[in-house]
Amino acid sequence: MINGKSEIIVIGAGLAGCEAAYQAAVRGVKVTLYEMKPKKFSPAHHSENFAELVCSNSLRSNQTNSAIGLLKAELKLLNSLVMEASYQTQVPAGSALAVNREQFSKYITEKIKNHPNITVINEEISDIDKISEGKIVVCASGPLTSEPLAESIRKLTGGAQLHFFDAAAPIIDFSSVDMEKAYYASRYGKGNPEDYLNCPMTKEEYDIFYNALINAECADLKEFDKKSQEDITVFEGCMPVEVMAKRGYDTLRFGPMKPVGLPLPTTGEDAYATVQLRRENKEGTMYNIVGFQTHLTFPEQRRVFRLIPGLENAEFFRYGVMHRNTYLNSPGFLTPIYSVINRPNLFFAGQMTGVEGYIESVSSGFVAGINAARLAMGQEAVVFSKETQIGALSHYVSEGGISSIFQPMNANFGIIAPLNKKVKGGKKNRYEAYAERALSVIMSDYIFLNNYEDSN
Numbered sequence: 001m002i003n004g005k006s007e008i009i010v011i012g013a014g015l016a017g018c019e020a021a022y023q024a025a026v027r028g029v030k031v032t033l034y035e036m037k038p039k040k041f042s043p044a045h046h047s048e049n050f051a052e053l054v055c056s057n058s059l060r061s062n063q064t065n066s067a068i069g070l071l072k073a074e075l076k077l078l079n080s081l082v083m084e085a086s087y088q089t090q091v092p093a094g095s096a097l098a099v100n101r102e103q104f105s106k107y108i109t110e111k112i113k114n115h116p117n118i119t120v121i122n123e124e125i126s127d128i129d130k131i132s133e134g135k136i137v138v139c140a141s142g143p144l145t146s147e148p149l150a151e152s153i154r155k156l157t158g159g160a161q162l163h164f165f166d167a168a169a170p171i172i173d174f175s176s177v178d179m180e181k182a183y184y185a186s187r188y189g190k191g192n193p194e195d196y197l198n199c200p201m202t203k204e205e206y207d208i209f210y211n212a213l214i215n216a217e218c219a220d221l222k223e224f225d226k227k228s229q230e231d232i233t234v235f236e237g238c239m240p241v242e243v244m245a246k247r248g249y250d251t252l253r254f255g256p257m258k259p260v261g262l263p264l265p266t267t268g269e270d271a272y273a274t275v276q277l278r279r280e281n282k283e284g285t286m287y288n289i290v291g292f293q294t295h296l297t298f299p300e301q302r303r304v305f306r307l308i309p310g311l312e313n314a315e316f317f318r319y320g321v322m323h324r325n326t327y328l329n330s331p332g333f334l335t336p337i338y339s340v341i342n343r344p345n346l347f348f349a350g351q352m353t354g355v356e357g358y359i360e361s362v363s364s365g366f367v368a369g370i371n372a373a374r375l376a377m378g379q380e381a382v383v384f385s386k387e388t389q390i391g392a393l394s395h396y397v398s399e400g401g402i403s404s405i406f407q408p409m410n411a412n413f414g415i416i417a418p419l420n421k422k423v424k425g426g427k428k429n430r431y432e433a434y435a436e437r438a439l440s441v442i443m444s445d446y447i448f449l450n451n452y453e454d455s456n
């Protein structure tokens with residue numbers, strides 16, 4: 001307990017902040033929730049209600065043999081407020097869970113505003129140091145955190161620890177790569193060959209791929225994303241692969257698809273062009289396509305990148321994205337309960353921790369919220385196991401992959417602890433085995449978290 005009181009502060013009434021505030025409140029902790037709306041709106045927020053879905057109304061697959069479906073099932077078992085709201089306001093969407101966005105936000109807003117342990121203050125917070133002095137704080141101000149607060153977080157983290165734009169290449173499930181066509185090798189034989197997979201192309205294959213790429217459909221960019229993208233392209237030389245391709249037929253062959261130093265194992269010659277994939281984690285289950293940051297739509301990424309020899313059946317753990325996104329360089333800065341390593345009273349939650357997506361943000365809000373509450377009540381922290389999707393995400397955020405550049409991550413089976421047995425029958429059975437294990441771990445090790453009496 002800080003100052004002998006069980007109380008915490010939450011900044012931001014988005015998906016993560018509402019989940020964090022609610023989880024603390026139902027456990028008997030007093031919460032002050034600061035939200036800058038309706039006095040000030042980010043460029044993507046328009047509603048006065050909380051937990052606003054700024055884009056799609058889909059919370060993605062609801063099947064537990066998908067990683068995001070599993071994450072939802074885990075959160076539902078643990079009495080997540082956002083999951084409760086989702087099922088109360090669900091609209092038909094096949095195997096996905098989609099919601100009526102107004103009813104969804106309204107449901108959560110009422111639950112938060114009516115909870116006797118939560119006080120809402122409509123105010124912008126601009127100084128993270130000041131507000132967290134002697135207090136337990138969960139900062140969940142989102143990917144579009146207001147500028148003064150972002151600046152004060154940047155100072156707190158030592159400057160280089162906060163990113164403002166996300167330019168990520170797709171990540172592929174290694175087990176879906178055709179190793180009859182792809183081969184291990186690092187350029188000029190430098191370093192560990194298993195760090196890179198190479199997908200060589202003939203001129204004919206390159207022509208087909210090139211034409212598909214320059215004609216593929218791009219995602220719509222919001223005005224603020226356009227501006228940020230111009231800035232990052234100019235200042236960081238970080239150009240979408242399709243934009244680079246449009247500069248000229250050979251640009252990619254002298255850039256990310258350079259074949260030199262990667263002789264073909266069959267002939268010892270260089271290919272016409274080579275796509276390289278870099279290992280993303282120690283286990284070697286995830287590889288990212290080097291230099292392929294993109295803003296093609298997700299279906300187009302699937303169609304076009306599957307034209308790369310060896311990736312015809314590629315499964316995408318994460319699609320490439322390029323958008324404005326305020327997020328921390330979390331590995332080495334945050335713990336697996338989303339608190340700052342040297343400041344245990346300060347937690348971050350939501351997209352700004354480096355998780356990517358609505359439910360992923362909720363998941364981090366859930367973990368930060370219960371742990372902030374436990375800290376306020378003088379109880380031990382609860383760290384989720386990597387065998388669960390909730391824990392896999394929190395560990396990914398605090399540890400990162402093997403690359404020196406940390407990039408946001410969505411729920412996927414590449415970050416979950418590998419199974420210690422072989423599962424026959426392909427990917428579907430393997431994913432089902434992951435889900436079965438995760439849910440039984442939640443039931444055996446974490447269901448005690450539901451032992452509270454909410455007076456509301």
Ligand SMILES: Cc1cc2nc3c(=O)[nH]c(=O)nc-3n(C[C@H](O)[C@H](O)[C@H](O)COP(=O)(O)OP(=O)(O)OC[C@H]3O[C@@H](n4cnc5c(N)ncnc54)[C@H](O)[C@@H]3O)c2cc1C
Pocket residue numbers: 011012013014015016017034035036037041042044045051052053054055056057123124125126140141142143144145146149222324349350351352356357358359361
């Ligand atoms: C334009 C856009 C579209 C997206 N589309 C999708 C999508 O379709 N599907 C998906 O899964 N994910 C999407 N995301 C990513 C992410 O899942 C969402 O942004 C998600 O809402 C993040 O949740 P959060 O709680 O971290 O932040 P938010 O939900 O953004 O909540 C942050 C809250 O903090 C408040 N706030 C900000 N600064 C301050 C301050 N200084 N003081 C007080 N309050 C403050 C904001 O007003 C807001 O209410 C999108 C992101 C963006 C930016």
